[in-house]
Amino acid sequence: MRDDDVPAWWQALGLPGLNDIHVHFMPTPLMNAVWRYMDDGRQHYGVDWPVHYRTSPEARLATLERLGVRSFPALLYPHKPDMAESLSEWARGFAAQTPGCWPSGTFYPEPSAARYVREALEAGTRVFKAHVQVGQYDPRAALLTDVWGQLAEAGTPVVVHSGNGPRPGPYTGPGPFGEVLAAHPNLTAVIAHCGSPDYAAHLDLVQRYPNVYVDTTMVGTGWVPDLPDLGADVLKRLGDLQDRVLLGTDFPNIPYPYAQQLAALQGFDLGDDWLRAVCWHNAARLLGPQAPPSST
Ligand SMILES: [Zn+2]
Incomplete structure (x- = not known):
């Protein structure tokens, strides 16, 4: 499958497009810094990382539109x-002028976190991101207790990179974030990358807590050689947990075309109903049936 084939692919499933829970847009200097980091992919990930969509923000939005990514x-x-706090303000501004973009936010264990997360929720933020691997912080930190509590109470999803991939951080793995879930069992959390490489242990969290999901970001693409294959048991569980799996891709920072992620999902051979749930219906249920229109 090539990117040009993607619209025909979701049309054949009877879908109105795709909902992608794991897309990055950032202020240009920060995005450039991320891309420079990826230029040293061999050092950081054990494999070269030629960012496939290293283009202007306008070109990247046009690519999502062409692919049919609706939200x-x-x-x-x-x-x-x-x-x-300033990243969250930027993300709200970006969403306000970008049709299909959900207003997002983020946080860090710091004294102001509870305040700016409350303000972000009041300002209409619909999804948060917590990157335990890059941030190298303990998700159980006391400075985050109120943040997780607020998100749980609001029912606002948080995409959490809690896994040990591509390289472990001091607080990655299912243990530390599992303790956050034990303390906030109603939290709506989306485990990025299906918790790679500890897929099974993160699927245990999905089964234990009612509002925990996994996203498919990079899963099954085989790009990072150090990461294990899913294996038959994990694939079967992904099938059984059909309503708790969300399409995610890491666009634009992926080292391959977008279509490769969809081809990987199709290769799981879990059926068209599974693909429909993962690529559209689950995110529509979680975030709303339709992406917010631009406010400008
Ligand atoms: Zn990502």
């Missing part, structure tokens, strides 16, 4: 203190 958040994340 997506502009996920951002801080790697140090005093960064999350």
